[in-house]
Amino acid sequence: MDSELTTMVIFLLFLLFLLLVSDPKMASATHCTTITPTKTYQKCMTLPTQQASIAWTFYPHNSTLDIVFFGTFISPSGWVAWGINPSSPQMTGTRALIAFPDPNSGQIILLPYILDPTVKLQRSPLLSQTLDIHLLSSSATLSGSGGSTTVHLGAAVQIHATLKLIPNKTKIHNVWNRGLYVQGYSPTIHPTGVNDLSSIATIDVLSGAVSGSHDNIKTLKTVHGILNGVTWGFLLPLGVVTARYLRHIQALGPVWFYAHAGTQLSAFLIGTAGFAIGVRLGELSPGVEYGIHRKLGFGAFCLGSLQTLALLFRPKTTNKFRKYWKSYHHFVGYACVVLGVVNVFQGFEVMGISRGYAKLGYCLALSTLIGVCIALEVNAWVVFCRKSKEEKMRREGLVGSSEKGNDNYN
Numbered sequence: 001m002d003s004e005l006t007t008m009v010i011f012l013l014f015l016l017f018l019l020l021v022s023d024p025k026m027a028s029a030t031h032c033t034t035i036t037p038t039k040t041y042q043k044c045m046t047l048p049t050q051q052a053s054i055a056w057t058f059y060p061h062n063s064t065l066d067i068v069f070f071g072t073f074i075s076p077s078g079w080v081a082w083g084i085n086p087s088s089p090q091m092t093g094t095r096a097l098i099a100f101p102d103p104n105s106g107q108i109i110l111l112p113y114i115l116d117p118t119v120k121l122q123r124s125p126l127l128s129q130t131l132d133i134h135l136l137s138s139s140a141t142l143s144g145s146g147g148s149t150t151v152h153l154g155a156a157v158q159i160h161a162t163l164k165l166i167p168n169k170t171k172i173h174n175v176w177n178r179g180l181y182v183q184g185y186s187p188t189i190h191p192t193g194v195n196d197l198s199s200i201a202t203i204d205v206l207s208g209a210v211s212g213s214h215d216n217i218k219t220l221k222t223v224h225g226i227l228n229g230v231t232w233g234f235l236l237p238l239g240v241v242t243a244r245y246l247r248h249i250q251a252l253g254p255v256w257f258y259a260h261a262g263t264q265l266s267a268f269l270i271g272t273a274g275f276a277i278g279v280r281l282g283e284l285s286p287g288v289e290y291g292i293h294r295k296l297g298f299g300a301f302c303l304g305s306l307q308t309l310a311l312l313f314r315p316k317t318t319n320k321f322r323k324y325w326k327s328y329h330h331f332v333g334y335a336c337v338v339l340g341v342v343n344v345f346q347g348f349e350v351m352g353i354s355r356g357y358a359k360l361g362y363c364l365a366l367s368t369l370i371g372v373c374i375a376l377e378v379n380a381w382v383v384f385c386r387k388s389k390e391e392k393m394r395r396e397g398l399v400g401s402s403e404k405g406n407d408n409y410n
C-alpha cells in the first residue's frame with residue numbers, strides 16, 4: 001500500500017512537471033523576422049509577451065541603433081507603444097513612442113511620450129513631449145493585410161526608430177505595451193494582467209543576449225509553482241486522507257501514523273522552500289501586487305508552522321488534554337489544507353495560466369484524490385454499519401469477541 005502510494009505520488013509529480021513544462025503559453029508562439037518591406041536588419045528576437053518582437057542593427061563605431069518593433073493592436077481605437085528606459089527595467093522613466101490612429105485623419109501616427117512617475121497615478125492625461133534621448137528618426141507603419149491603412153483589431157504595426165546610444169552602453173531596457181483606447185492624443189491605461197506587466201526585456205544590442213534576471217525570475221516562478229502545487233496543493237491533502245482513512249484499517253496497525261507524519265513533515269519542509277521562493281519573487285517584483293495570493297500564502301504557511309510546532313507539545317494518549325490537542329490538530333490541519341489548495345488556484349491566476357495544461361493536470365490530480373476520498377468515505381460507512389450490526393449481534397450473545405482495538409495511535 002505504502003509503495004503503491006509512493007508510486008502514485010511520483011507519477012502525479014511527474015505529470016504535473018510535464019504539463020507545466022509543456023504549457024504552450026510559456027513558450028513564444030511567434031517567430032521573429034529581420035526583414036521588413038523597407039529594410040533588412042542584422043538581428044531579431046521574439047519578446048516574451050503580447051506576440052511582440054524586435055529586429056535591429058547596431059553600428060558600434062558610431063553607437064547607432066536602428067531598431068523596429070513589431071506589435072499588434074487590441075482595438076481599432078487603441079494604441080501600441082515601444083520605448084526604452086535609460087535607467088531601469090520598468091515603465092516609469094521609459095521614453096516611449098506610441099502609435100495610434102490620428103483622431104482627425106484616421107491615419108496611423110507615432111508620437112513621443114515620457115512616462116514620468118505621475119503617469120501611473122492617472123491624475124492628468126498623458127501628453128506628448130519631445131524625448132531627451134538622442135532619437136535620430138522614428139516612424140510607424142501598418143503592415144500585413146495588403147497594405148491596409150486603417151487600424152483594426154489585430155492589425156500589425158511596426159515602430160521604427162534610429163537612436164544614438166551612449167558609447168559602450170549597449171544593454172537597453174525595452175519596454176512595450178498596448179491599450180484599448182486613446183482620448184484625443186492621450187493614450188489611456190493598458191490592461192494590467194500579469195503578462196501586460198511583464199512587457200520588459202533587457203537586451204544587449206551588441207551580442208543579442210537577453211539579460212539574465214528575467215530568465216531567472218521565470219525559472220524561480222516555475223520552481224515556486226511546482227514545489228508549492230505539489231506540496232501545499234497535493235501532498236498535504238494526501239497526508240490528511242492517509243490519517244483519516246488508513247487509521248481505521250486495523251491490519252495496517254501504526255503504519256498510517258508513519259505514513260501521515262512522514263508525508264506531512266516532508267511536504268511541509270519542501271513547501272517551506274517553495275514559500276521562501278515565493279517571498280523572494282515578491283521582493284523581486286516591486287509594484288506588482290498579488291494581495292490575495294500573498295495573504296493566503298502567509299496564512300497557509302503560518303498554519304503549517306503551527307501544526308509542526310504543536311507536535312512538540314503532543315500529550316500522551318493517556319493525558320486528559322489529549323482530546324483537546326486532537327481537535328486543535330484537526331482544525332488547524334484542515335484549515336491549512338483548504339488555504340493551500342485555494343492558493344494553488346490563485347497561483348494559476350497570478351501566473352496567467354488559468355486556462356493552461358498545468359491547471360488541468362492539477363485539477364485531474366486533485367479530483368482523483370477527491371474521488372478516492374469519496375470511495376473511502378463510503379467504504380468507511382459500510383464498515384461502520386457492518387460493525388454496529390455485529391456489535392448488536394455480539395451483545396445478543398451470538399458472536400464471541402475477537403478483535404482488540406489499536407488505541408495507541410488514535
Ligand code: HEM
Nearest residue numbers: 081090091096119120175176177187188189197199287288
Ligand atoms: C497611458 C498611460 C499609462 C498609464 C495610466 C499606465 C499605468 C500603469 C500602472 C498603474 C501600472 C502598474 C500596474 C500594477 O502594478 O498593477 C503600469 C505598469 C506598467 N506599464 Fe503602464 N501605464 C501607461 C502607459 C504605458 C506605456 C505607454 C507603456 C509601454 C511603453 C507601459 C508599460 C508598462 C509596463 C511594462 C508595466 C509593468 C512594469 C511596471 O510596473 O513598471 N505603460 N502602468
Ligand SMILES: *[C@@H]1O[C@H](CO)[C@@H](O)[C@H](O)[C@H]1NC(C)=O
Nearest residue numbers: 059061062063064136163164
Ligand atoms: C553609423 O554608421 C552606419 C554604417 O556605417 C551609417 O549607415 C549610419 O548613417 C551612421 N549613423 C550616424 C548617426 O552617423
Ligand SMILES: *[C@@H]1O[C@H](CO)[C@@H](O)[C@H](O)[C@H]1NC(C)=O
Nearest residue numbers: 060061063166167168169170
Ligand atoms: C569603449 O570601448 C572601446 C573598446 O573597448 C574603447 O576603446 C573606448 O575608449 C570606449 N569608449 C568609452 C567612451 O568608454
